[in-house]
Structures are given as structure tokens and as C-alpha cells.
Amino acid sequence: MNTAIEKLLNDQIRYESKASLQYLAMAVWADQKGYNGVSEFFYLQSEEERTHMTKLIKFVIERNGNVELPSLEQPKSDFNSLPELFEHFLESEVFVTEQINKVIFECLDKKDYNVHNFMQWYVTEQLEEEATARTLLDKLNIVGDDKSGLYLFDRDINSFDQKDA
Ligand code: OFO
16 A cells, blocks of 8 residues: 555544544533433444544555554543534534545545545545534524523434435
8 A cells, every 4th residue: 555545544544533532522521411412413423433433444454554543632522502512523524524635635646546436435424424514503503592492402413314414
């Protein structure tokens, strides 16, 4: 495997792992505040990011590359409000998308169509996740400070059709 691409894939393993830990911290925050629906949403997101990480790890090993597991910084664990929580979620997803685009760019530059093909799954996944984050943030902005709206948001978050997000 090309060393520049191997490095980018290892960076990507770190970003997926970081997102997993960050979403776990967000689930814990929401759980402690009594937002059970939101915490369930982020526990699930955290698990998904972990599977994105392991998918990359297995791919690098299959391609005979070297995997470097990351050591991670403490995630952000305190938030002032649900909108702040979801702004952070959106920022995290936008960042990951940018990093995936870098991998894609490098694959095309180095003509590694195998990795390019593998990364398409991540491109699609990011499109969906960014759309979900934006839609949820839009809903929260509509609700504003209305407590019953926040209650309904928390109650219904896991039943929104994410494909429509
Ligand atoms: Fe890994 O899917 Fe978003 O970040």
C-alpha cells in the first residue's frame, strides 16, 4: 500500500475512533440530563462510528498495511443545551467528511482505485450523517426554548425517518 494512503487511512481510523468516543460522551451527558431519547441516539451513533473504525482497520490489514491504533484526548463532555450538543455533532460530521475527501483526493492522485472504491461507502455514509445532523439541528431551532417541544424532540428523535433527514 502506498505510504501516503496508508497514513491517511490510519488518520481516518483515529477520526472514526474519536467520533465514537465523542458521541459516547454526548450520550452520557444526555442520559444524565434525563434526555433518554437523545442519549439512545448517541449511544447508537457511538457504536456506528466504532464499526466504521473497525471496517477501516480490517481493510488496511487485508491490504497488508500497518495499523496504528490511536490514543485519544478526553472528549468534550459538557454542553449548555441540546442545540449546542447537536451543533457539535454537525461540526464533527463535517470535519470527518472533509477528511474523507482528502483520502479520496489522494487515491485519485496515486491512482489507487481499490482504496477509492472502498472509500465510496464512507462518502455515502457521511452524506447521510451530515443530513441527519442538519435536520435535527433545524428541528431544535424551530423548537427554541419551548420545554414541551424539547420533550417531544427527545421522545421522537429515534423515530424520525433518517432517510428523510
Ligand atoms: Fe463515521 O460516519 Fe460519520 O463520522
